Amino acid sequence: MARYQAGIRTEERILEATRELLGEVGLEGTTLKAICDRAGVRAGSFYNLFESKDDAVMQVVKDAIRAVDPHPDKDVPDSLRELIEAFILFITGQPEVARVYLKIAISGATNGSLGDQIIGHHQRRVARFAAAIGREHPEMDEEAAVARAEIILAALSGLAFMWMIQPGFDYASRARLVSQSSLAPE
Amino acid sequence: MARYQAGIRTEERILEATRELLGEVGLEGTTLKAICDRAGVRAGSFYNLFESKDDAVMQVVKDAIRAVDPHPDKDVPDSLRELIEAFILFITGQPEVARVYLKIAISGATNGSLGDQIIGHHQRRVARFAAAIGREHPEMDEEAAVARAEIILAALSGLAFMWMIQPGFDYASRARLVSQSSLAPE
DNA sequence: CCAAACTTAGAGCATTCACTCAAAATAGAG
DNA sequence: CTCTATTTTGAGTGAATGCTCTAAGTTTGG
DSSP: OOOHHHHHHHHHHHHHHHHHHHHHHHHHHOOOOHHHHHOOOOOOHHHHHHHHHHHHHHHHHHHHHHHHHSOOSSSOOOOOHHHHHHHHHHHHSSSHHHHHHHHHHHHOOOHHHHHHHHHHHHHHHHHHHHHHHHHHHHSOOHHHHHHHHHHHHHHHHHHHHHHHOOOOOOOOHHHHHHHHHHHSOO | HHHHHHHHHHHHHHHHHHHHHHHHHHHHHHHHHHHHHHHHOOOHHHHHHHHHHHHHHHHHHHHHHHHHOOOOSSSSOOOOOHHHHHHHHHHHSSSHHHHHHHHHHHHHHGGGGHHHHHHHHHHHHHHHHHHHHHHTTTTTTTHHHHHHHHHHHHHHHHHHHHHHHHHOOOOHHHHHHHHHHHOOOO
């Protein structure tokens, strides 16, 4: 299954087109035709490289998350502060991709693989936050750490929600308040 | 424009069908055909009574909000605690309609009238929360009251988000913690 | 019972969507 | 250069979608 250069470049063009469209016109406007038009490709080529439209969208979302992941190589444990900063960067750095993420997550897992994958990612994120909290507060039992992780993520998500509705909302600084208050002793 | 009884009953059946469908299959599954099938009505009748599909969805969402509104008659000012309880009731009482609300809000106002209306409603809600806070804390200036209202709504929304992703999440009690902490002096 | 107003039916329209497929074109290894 | 594997094309499919329109039917007030 040796790839040719042409195919690899086409794949990149398609992902770039998908990323741009998600940013410009949201998930609704990111149709297959729109992706193909922008990438300068016909539908057949798209399906030679991707399983489905959702496949391409999911890759873009995953890339965006990965781009701000503090330690994509899994061996280094991350601090809560780093994780929170990564979340802030994810929301502020690619707001429209983040919007898609939240939207799909809210839509639930009934919609098929896209929702399933994002919810799965979210739950792994909760676990990662909880692990960091557990590491920094050894006196806390696991249940309490998970509860705190959920609250922190709820706050970060809720602030993101407000920001997306009210463009003037100062997301980053409010989110850092969450960081401070959550890092303080109970 | 005197209404006949038949038309009024049909309108109610359509709204009931829409409400049920939003709860059972979400916004995606609530198609015109599904609504009409369940209401036992043809498309023509639907459009005799509603401007568009979004019109019917919007009425359902508005009704749900209104049903838990502490003081629909505007003269009585509401307390912050009442407003928070109303929000909790909105989320827990009709979770799937609330899901639709959050989803449309996140989708933004570019999607047309549905998004516009929900964002408008949201902003009125912020103002109402801020007014209640201002009433209960006369020493606080207006800007601070608005900021606090935004944070409270962000927390409530974020918790709702978590609940929708993790069904085991105990929304009501966590949300009441927001209530307590936000009612405490600064 | 009449007539005007309102309601309903239901076929059908125009559009959009994600996706398929067989054949032509091209790239790359030997 | 040749031969094979990969890539690209682009018309086409079938299934949805929201919505329209006209003719027929029903309700209501007088």
